[in-house]
Amino acid sequence: MTTLPFFPPDLFEQDRQALLDIVHEHGTGPSQKFILGERTAALEEALKASTGAKHMIACGSATGALELCVRALGIGPGDEVVVPAFCCQPVASAVINIGATPVFADVDPWTMVMDPEQVPSLITERTRALMPAHIFSIMADMPGFVELGKRYGIPVIEDSAVAEGAVLDGVPAGRWGDLGVFSFFQVKAFGTAGEGGMVLTDDDELAEVVRMLRNHGQDGRTRFTHHRIGQNSRFDEILASFQLHRLPSFPDRLERRARIADYYTERFAPLADRGVLAPPAGRDGRCYYVYSLLVKRREDLRAYLSERQIGTHVYYPVPLPLQPAFSPWAAEGRSWPNAEQVSARNLGIPIWPHLTDGDVEFIADSVCEFFE
Template structure:
């Protein structure tokens, strides 16, 4: 191995945008010296929304300041508010619950599948009650949620369906892209996501023109974009940065290749790790259908020991969400006494993510897989 191959392998690359440095610097100057001096919601944002929408088959795209903000804006646009409930996964990122609370509604936590770690449609169905206004399934790590089941569930009960596809951009299930299964979906562009950028940002994607129009208004203090300082709704400051829009336009054509590389790496891992199940290290389900490969996550009976083992080999790993959402101090007050989410709590104790980003070399990928496979049985 070369010295580079033997160096520490970070969980996310430190040089993520090094290859685009010259372009980014050029765009920074062009944005800063443009005659209109529009640093937010200008023509670059409009072009980016249109180009991303075309890549999704003509969907409406509304760029906003973050994936979290995107969830909040959609919930508000759906008129979810005080007295309403939204069914969300018991395992995942805090915005699944905090976005619901930020509009005055209550998150109701449903348990997850013990292998895929995505919310279980059957568990979600049990949480639907007279106050339920929406379902918010989320894709998790490298697996898309069972959106056909959730779509049927939403139609059966007359509920809104908001797809948290923040980590799922690029995934396809039954021929339909992530983000377009429900009334609306959201993407996150924070740097570590599949379409990350050097900053914070996100987008709402939908085929509902009226919902998109309302979200556009809400992201800019309730203005409709035609008459400045005329506020039609109480909104938020969730505007998209022009420099980032220009940079994302530059990177959009290369997204399929980066996604393909992620899928190639994940496929190799899954094949290598298949025999480890009997040793207490479970790989994600094999296959390419409904996969997004934001990160590659193992379920390990001795998670902390595996993480320490990898560290001795110079391989960084990350334990996402080591506590189920309803057990978090911020969200526990909104749960019912005696309630439980056994699969989510078990997953929180076992999940460990390893590098899967497209900057990995073949040698690094092999080194990571060898290290996992060499993890000793207790």
């Protein structure tokens, strides 16, 4: 077992007793309501206050949240949604699952996020949404995508699954698009002891539709009256309580991640001429859910760090349009050279907030020593 794993097994160790108390409280409480109750509503209100969003709709996962967004926009068979070629698979599966077609756009070769300059050539009369996604440390160029959305009259779904707490040009992640998405998956920056997600929007009509869709098409007022064909993507009351417990300390955890990233980026800057590219420096538009380098000798460095008991992680080693599941939707004759390059070169190193300063220095020293 690695001494410094990429994702540590003790993410919630300091919250262990609080979680046990919460489970007991709900399990012995008089209401016995375990989904979409008062605590879920309280979490939605708390995140509305912290982000400024008009509506927050908690749901079962961020994957489910993306599908709720696509469905809420009325997208279906024959429609197209522009998505990144290098990303987690739900950006494509959420589109395919409702019968629409993902159109894969190449990414920026440094930041690894979908490149807005690649998008205009992909827009057709069938395009119904743009779905940029924030990746690892970097928010996508949301001003660019918002401008494209306005120019072509196309809604923007902002996949902020990894970026809760990040801010770009004074606007929180999730607030740029017509709809936004957060993830509470265990290892995310605001992860929980299980699954969960959130849809953000300032649009009253979209919010009403999403709320119905997450609960079998019911409006929450009259049970067993179904206004739409919905799904079960409801949020858990125990996890809502747990997230409310952890919310006050979330800014401190984000700041710790950002400080670690600042240190890494400074240490790795001299390695640029040796085939190592660190994320762009700075705090604006940064999320630091994962700190991922681009490394030409990735497998060699990974083996070296493993020998020193430092865990690493390779994300998305094959771009989405080249995956067996998604290749039927990949346009014939198209290529995604930047996506292929970052798939072959990205290497994540530990950035979890309870790393000690000594741990962080040891990790940075190890990376630098490999290239000396």
